[in-house]
Structures are given as C-alpha cells and as structure tokens.
Amino acid sequence: MSVNQMHLANLDTKKNGKNLKPLFPKQAECSYVSCYCEENVWKLCQDVSVRVPEELDRCFVVFISNPCRTVPLWKQRAGREEDRLVIWDYHVIFLYSIDSKTCLVYDLDSELPFPTFFHKYVTETFRTDQVLKSDFHRFFRVVGAKSFLQHFSSDRRHMKRPDGSWIKPPPPYPAICTSASTHNLDEYINMDADTGPGQVFNLTDFVQRFYKIDK
Known part of the structure; x- marks a missing residue:
C-alpha cells in the first residue's frame, strides 16, 4: 500500500462525528470520455448529488487555463514523454475539501492515484510557475x-470541425443544457477575475485556498 493509499484509508475513521471516505472508490466506475473533462467532472458532481448529497457543499470544480x-x-x-507533460488549452478537475487541512x-x-491529496497533486501536476514564461502560467476558476x-451547459460546439464532424467522439448521453443556456463553457474557461462564475x-x-499549513 502506497503512502497516499494509507492516508486515504485513514479517512475512513470517525472525525467531526461522521465517517469520511473517498467519494469515488473506483475510478473505473466513473463516467469518462476522453477530451470532455468538463463533462466528466459534471458527472462526478451529479454522482455526489445522488449518492451523498450532504457532501456536495464540500465539493468544487476547478477550471485551469x-x-x-x-x-x-x-x-x-x-x-507521451516520461514526465507525461501535456499543454492543454484548458483542463477541469474535481476537489473534495474535507476540512481546512x-x-x-x-x-x-x-x-496519479484517484484521488490524490491536494499538496501531492499540485506538486507533481503544476510544479511551479516561476520557471515558466508568463504565457504558460496557470490560473484557476473555482x-x-x-x-x-x-x-x-455545453452543446459541444467546441468539439466540432467547420464541416460539423466531431474532433473527438462525444459522450453517449445528451448534451448538458439548462433552461437559461445551451452553451456557457467559455465563461468557465475564461480567466478574467471580474466576470464569470466562482473565483479566479x-x-x-x-x-493557499485549499492547503493550510500549520504555523
């Protein structure tokens, strides 16, 4: 058992009067379609809302661009290289903030393991901006x-070529839409702190928002 797995196992203990466990014990059971990270995370949110709705307020979606x-x-x-580096136009991850630590x-x-503790994930996935040109600095909409x-909402227009064909095959379920919008993905990818949902x-x-160090 790895150190990360041992720490996760320790979450299955009484704390603050409740049992705390990883939300998705088996990655293979999660809905996943390559190149549709925003919808994969939407499905994770939906799963929590159905199975453990009391934990939904502790969960966050993070757009990185x-x-x-x-x-x-x-x-x-x-x-493809040994360090598995990819330069995405954007990426989306799911956070479960159990408490301040x-x-x-x-x-x-x-x-990395599913899930991975925040500090380990940040260290290995983002490393640092200090050695990167400003064009490659990461911003996070939470x-x-x-x-x-x-x-x-997303009608998946960003995954279609001008002739209407798919760049990558879409998920098998209907596009995610609301009564107010059929497509607002760009509002989440945009990293202008003065517009859009959440905080940038x-x-x-x-x-510092999700990893508190004892002093």
Missing part, C-alpha cells in the same frame, strides 16, 4: 459543485 489557452500539466495520461483531488486524466450542476486564483493563491 490562461489567456493564451496554453497550460502545462504533468503526470497526464495523454502525455484535508483536500482530495479527483482527476480522471491523471496518472466553482462550487452545486452551482456547477445547476448552471453549466493564480497558482499561489489557489494552493
């Missing part, structure tokens, strides 16, 4: 899972 749409992430399954990251596209379920953080502030 920047104005140039060039964000380097390591340890990604799509990466414990946060789990669920990334269905990562080679949205509550409940809000994301209620308001996110740089890498340093994002880490």
Whole structure:
C-alpha cells in the first residue's frame, strides 16, 4: 500500500462525528470520455448529488487555463514523454475539501492515484510557475459543485470541425443544457477575475485556498 493509499484509508475513521471516505472508490466506475473533462467532472458532481448529497457543499470544480489557452500539466495520461507533460488549452478537475487541512483531488486524466491529496497533486501536476514564461502560467476558476450542476451547459460546439464532424467522439448521453443556456463553457474557461462564475486564483493563491499549513 502506497503512502497516499494509507492516508486515504485513514479517512475512513470517525472525525467531526461522521465517517469520511473517498467519494469515488473506483475510478473505473466513473463516467469518462476522453477530451470532455468538463463533462466528466459534471458527472462526478451529479454522482455526489445522488449518492451523498450532504457532501456536495464540500465539493468544487476547478477550471485551469490562461489567456493564451496554453497550460502545462504533468503526470497526464495523454502525455507521451516520461514526465507525461501535456499543454492543454484548458483542463477541469474535481476537489473534495474535507476540512481546512484535508483536500482530495479527483482527476480522471491523471496518472496519479484517484484521488490524490491536494499538496501531492499540485506538486507533481503544476510544479511551479516561476520557471515558466508568463504565457504558460496557470490560473484557476473555482466553482462550487452545486452551482456547477445547476448552471453549466455545453452543446459541444467546441468539439466540432467547420464541416460539423466531431474532433473527438462525444459522450453517449445528451448534451448538458439548462433552461437559461445551451452553451456557457467559455465563461468557465475564461480567466478574467471580474466576470464569470466562482473565483479566479493564480497558482499561489489557489494552493493557499485549499492547503493550510500549520504555523
């Protein structure tokens, strides 16, 4: 058993009067379609809302992008080199913030364990912005899972070529739409802090938001 697995096992103990367990014990049982990370995470939110709705307020959706749409992430399954580096236009992950000191990251596209503790995930996936050109700095739009379920929509237009054919095959279920919108994906990918849902953080502030260090 790895250190990460042992720590996760320790979550299955009484704390604050309740049992705390990883939300999705088996990654293989989660809905997943390659190149549709926003919908994969929407499905994770939906699963929590059905199975353990009392935990939904502890869950967050994080869009990772920047104005140039060039964000380097390591340890990604799509990466071809040894360090599994990929430069995405955007990526989306799911966070389960159990308390001020414990946060789990669920990334269905990562080679890291599912889930991985926040600090380990950040260290291995984002590393640091200090050695990167500004065009590659990562920004993070953090949205509550409940809000994301209620308001996110995508008609998958971004995955179609001009002739209407698919760049990548879509998920087998209908497109996610609401009564107010059929497509607002760009509002989430946009990293303008003054517009859009949730809050936008740089890498340093994002880490401080979910990883508290005892002093």
